Amino acid sequence: MIEVRDVTKIHQSGETEVRALQGVSCRFPGQTFSFILGPSGSGKSTLLYLMGALDAPSTGEIFVQNRSLSTLNQTERDTYRREKVGFVFQSFNLLKNLNALENVLAPYLPQGVTAEQKQRAEALLKQVGLGQRITHRPNQLSGGEQQRVAIARALLKRPLLILADEPTGELDTKTGAEIFSCLRDMSEQYQTTVVIVTHDERYIRETDYIIRLRDGKIAEENATD
Numbered sequence: 001m002i003e004v005r006d007v008t009k010i011h012q013s014g015e016t017e018v019r020a021l022q023g024v025s026c027r028f029p030g031q032t033f034s035f036i037l038g039p040s041g042s043g044k045s046t047l048l049y050l051m052g053a054l055d056a057p058s059t060g061e062i063f064v065q066n067r068s069l070s071t072l073n074q075t076e077r078d079t080y081r082r083e084k085v086g087f088v089f090q091s092f093n094l095l096k097n098l099n100a101l102e103n104v105l106a107p108y109l110p111q112g113v114t115a116e117q118k119q120r121a122e123a124l125l126k127q128v129g130l131g132q133r134i135t136h137r138p139n140q141l142s143g144g145e146q147q148r149v150a151i152a153r154a155l156l157k158r159p160l161l162i163l164a165d166e167p168t169g170e171l172d173t174k175t176g177a178e179i180f181s182c183l184r185d186m187s188e189q190y191q192t193t194v195v196i197v198t199h200d201e202r203y204i205r206e207t208d209y210i211i212r213l214r215d216g217k218i219a220e221e222n223a224t225d
């Protein structure tokens with residue numbers, strides 16, 4: 001479903017050019033659960049952001065369901081990001097004045113939330129184990145619980161794809177393992193493709209694909225079954 005074809009990304013930092021990715025090609029078939037691994041600075045987040053159309057490759061192309069992201073105009077790119085991709089970040093990115101339910105609904109609050117969206121948000125919070133916490137604000141929730149809210153928020157739009165950047169980076173080992181199980185369960189239940197960036201190798205059991213980056217290049221690509 002996602003194909004990265006010969007992608008190079010050069011970041012411009014003042015006068016200096018940083019080659020974050022160099023000739024990277026890989027595929028993430030639909031409805032799979034995959035990890036992008038590699039040491040700090042190897043290009044993992046850069047690759048994830050390109051797949052989410054948060055940034056564009058310097059050369060090469062990324063195809064999502066056989067359509068190249070580089071052929072999308074600005075409106076189509078915005079729609080792709082807003083409707084097709086659920087993002088989960090290390091720092092949860094919850095709004096501190098909103099409770100769990102309102103955070104899940106946050107992307108829809110400006111235009112008004114429908115009864116169906118509210119029902120789905122409540123159901124999602126239950127499914128991620130927060131049925132008793134829907135009126136709690138972020139500061140009344142543990143890190144793991146906050147990340148579960150972020151996962152429910154990402155799922156509300158019924159995304160094709162969930163992109164998670166170090167989702168367990170701020171969590172202890174046990175909570176991190178629970179968050180991976182939660183993402184895995186949700187991806188199966190909602191038949192969503194999930195790609196997770198991590199440099200933590202403790203969690204890589206039970207995954208479908210592993211891409212390992214080193215110095216901006218693919219060092220290893222494995223199906224794990």
Ligand SMILES: Nc1ncnc2c1ncn2[C@@H]1O[C@H](COP(=O)(O)OP(=O)(O)OP(=O)(O)O)[C@@H](O)[C@H]1O
Nearest residue numbers: 011012013018020039040041042043044045046047
């Ligand atoms: N916006 C940017 N401007 C300049 N250089 C950047 C930018 N974003 C990333 N880089 C550089 O590109 C390289 C790859 O960065 P990237 O964040 O993709 O790596 P990473 O593997 O995700 O690292 P980490 O595990 O530390 O988050 C690094 O050398 C980084 O400093």
